[in-house]
Structure formats: structure tokens, C-alpha cells
Amino acid sequence: MELAMVLDCADPERLAAFWAGALGYRRTGGDPPYVGLADPAGRRPDLLLQRVPEPRSGKNRMHLDLRVDALQPHLDRLLADGARRLRGPFDDRGWLTAVLADPEGNEFCLIVPPR
Template identity: 35%
Template structure:
């Protein structure tokens, strides 16, 4: 059996709120789960699942691993993040191949919105 990537686990104090944010942003419904946790997706999905794990302490400092989310319109993507309870950090990078902006979910986990030209 070959190794394969099956998911990303995000530690969060408010599992339901954080999972609801990502579920709406990525249009991925919750799948099978265990008490206190939320899984977006199923084990046999073509995309890795997002797993929201309860923790008692809030995030401190910048995350060392983050997700990149491709969007068709960078301004509309920022507006959606804000409407869902996240925030735009103000950090934007314009490259020849596209635009990258740094945003954060309701628990301040940073992630990038990416628009490729």
C-alpha cells in the first residue's frame, strides 16, 4: 500500500464555529466524525479531509503550515472570508502569475487566497 495524504488537522477552541467557517468557504459538508470533533469530507474523497480538533488553549504566533485556497476573484474572496467571520490581514503579494493575499479564519489561523492569471 502506498502512503497518501488524507487530511489536515486544525486545533481550535471553538470547533463548531471554525469548522462552519471552513465548510462554507470550501463548500465541503461535514462527514463522519467523533464527539467534539468535526471532519469536513469523507475518507474516500479525492481531496484530503479537514479535521477540527478541540484544544483548550488559543493559537499563539503565526502558524507554520497553512492552506492556499484558489479563488476566481481576489476581492470577492476577501469579502467572503470577512462575511464568514474571518479577516484580511492586509498582506498582499502581486506576482507575474497571480495574486496572493493572507487572510485568517475566526480563530486567527492564517491562510492564503490565491488568484492565478
Template identity: 40%
Template sequence: MGNRWVGVTIDCVDVERVAGFWSALLDRAPGPSEPGWVYLGQPGDAQPRLVFQPVTEPRRGKVRLHLDIAVDDIEAGVAQVIALGGSDTGERHEHPGGVVVVLADPEGHQFCLVEYR
């Protein structure tokens, strides 16, 4: 068996809150998890699982790795993020192939919503 990508781990102070945000945004239910952690998805899923790891200190500075989430309607996607407790950073990029909006989850982890044209 070769190497394969199985998950992305996100450090967070309030694991339940942040995992709940991502679960609702991606419509992905929690699966088997370690105590105090939350894993979205099941082992062996076609998509890598999102893993929420408890830490004691809040995020500081810009994280150099982020998730890109494709949406059909960028404005509806931004509204959903805000309604779920996320925030808009105000950063938006228009490209010939689509639009990218930089948002943040409830603890400030930045990610991009992308609407491809």
C-alpha cells in the same frame, strides 16, 4: 499500499465555529467525525479531509503551515471570508503569476487566497 496524504488537522477552541467557517468557504460538508471533533469530507475523498480538533488554549504566534485556497476573483474571495467571520491581515503579494492575500479564520489561523493569472 503506499503512503498518501489524507487530511490536515487544525487545533481550535470553538470546533463548530471554525469548522463551519471552512465548510462554508470550501463548500465542503462534514463527514463522519469523532465526538467533539469535526471532519470535513468523507474517508476516501479525492481531496484530503480537513479535521478540526478541540484544544483548550488559543493559538499563539504564527503557524508555520497554512492552506492556500485558489479563487477565480480575489476581491470576491476576500469579501466572502470577511462575511463568514474571517479577517484580512492586510498582507497582499502581487506576482507575475497572480495575487496572494493572507487572511485568517475566526480563530486567527492564517491562510492564503490565490488568484492565478
């Protein structure tokens, strides 16, 4: 069994550029309505962006956590690439956390684990 993540979106091309940069992934192609992204080292799950007709509504039922060793440089880079800060940074039981949204409003967290 292999895990792959699928993110519904309005514009997979636009989000492919954002998420490839955010994750350090490469584009693997895809036929409409899909655009695939993969970890070049093959260690992390693929991300498939799927065009859907309906707009996003409400809070995500599932979101991505991006664990990093230092918050500020990654936060600055993601904000410059089109992310939006929703909350934080704040201490979440020892985990330094910032809640962000991608260019279409899909929420994700940028997290520094406790040392």
C-alpha cells in the same frame, strides 16, 4: 496513503461552519474533540478540526492556500463569513494574494495564480 489536514482550535463547531462554507465541504460528523469536513466530490483532502486546550500562539507553521480564479468575490464572501484580512491583496511574484485569518486567527491565503 491518503492526506488529511488537522486544524487545532478552541471551538471546532464554530470553525466547522466557517471552513465548510469556505471550502465547499460538508460535515462528516466526528466525536469530541473532533469535527470532520470532507469534499463532497472526494477529490481534496479531508479537514479535521480538533479541540485543544491551549490557545494559538505565534504564526502558523503551516497554512492553507485557497487558489481561486477571481479574488474579490471570494474575498468578500470570506470576510462576510467571519474571516479577517491581515494583508493584501498584493502581487507575490505574479500571484495575486490576500492573507486572511479564520474566526480563531488561523492564517490562510487566498490566491489567484498567474494567467
